[in-house]
Amino acid sequence: xxxxxxxxxxxxxxxxxxxxxxxxxxDIGRLNSYYELLLKWSPRLHLVAPCSPEExxxxxxxxxxxLLRHLPADARVVDIGSGAGLPIIPCLIMRADLRATFxxxxxxxxxxxxEALRQVTSSRPPxxxxxxxxxxxxxxxxxxxxxxxxxxxxLPELIDWAPASSTLLLFTGPALRRQVEDLxxxxxxxxxxxxxxRFLLVARRAVxxxxx
Numbered sequence: 001x002x003x004x005x006x007x008x009x010x011x012x013x014x015x016x017x018x019x020x021x022x023x024x025x026x027d028i029g030r031l032n033s034y035y036e037l038l039l040k041w042s043p044r045l046h047l048v049a050p051c052s053p054e055e056x057x058x059x060x061x062x063x064x065x066x067l068l069r070h071l072p073a074d075a076r077v078v079d080i081g082s083g084a085g086l087p088i089i090p091c092l093i094m095r096a097d098l099r100a101t102f103x104x105x106x107x108x109x110x111x112x113x114x115e116a117l118r119q120v121t122s123s124r125p126p127x128x129x130x131x132x133x134x135x136x137x138x139x140x141x142x143x144x145x146x147x148x149x150x151x152x153x154x155l156p157e158l159i160d161w162a163p164a165s166s167t168l169l170l171f172t173g174p175a176l177r178r179q180v181e182d183l184x185x186x187x188x189x190x191x192x193x194x195x196x197x198r199f200l201l202v203a204r205r206a207v208x209x210x211x212x
Contacts, residue, residue: 004053008035011057018193019062020069030093031061033119038084041112047084063192064090064146066200067169071142073097078140080133080158081148083109085116087171088144092120100126101138133161144169152179159183168203177201 002010009032016023023031035056042048048060064087071077074097079088082102092098100122104110110130117126129136134157143162148154152175162168170180171192177199181187186204 004039005032005036008032008053008057011054012061015058015062018058019066021062021065027094030119031090034085034089034093034116035061037112037116037119041115042084045108045112047109047112048086058194060084060086061090063087063171063200065094066190066192067091067144068094070167070169070202071095071098074099075142076140077101077142077144078103078138080143080145081105082113082128085113087146088126089116089120092117092122092126096122098122099124101140102126102128103133103136103138104128104130105132106130133158139163140166142167142169146171152176155179156183168201170201170203172199172201173197174199 009028012023012028012031035053038047048056051059067087068091071091076099077088078101080103082088082104085102088100088102092100102113104113107130110128113128117128120126127138129138140163143166145151145158155176159168170176172180174197177189180201180203184203188202189199190202192198192200
């Protein structure tokens, strides 16, 4: 019987094409190591909801890698509420040029992130800030967020906080998509492969509609 790591690896290979992602053997090896580390830490820290290796490969890893098509060379990207390191750690595994800042308010989850980031080979060491995003002011071309508590309530504040020239890359369902479209004037929604209800939103940081 295949081990969870073997099932995870097989699912990555099987479904990478669905997400227009090309995975080299070394990429899969590093993603395997990241998944193995997360399996070790998640029961203690509740980093992600329990799921099968196949679901983790598609729902968490390959979905995260959808960001890569929107991140140019040397892009500065800030990940809010990083938790398990999704979506940016998989992106860093694939792209050493990215300049990443992780913002995580939980000191316990930050311990995991420091351990996970040791597996990332990057031309610029990622930065980890243990704080609420409202208390920080990093430079960024892109802001992403995949799982944050009370996201709908926090969203207006996140938009106000984001650097004026930045692009927001947000994983949403229909309700949050409508909220983002109400708040910002430039929003493009990409349906996530294999889903009918979940989207990657590419939202340009501009003056919110309510203030125009």
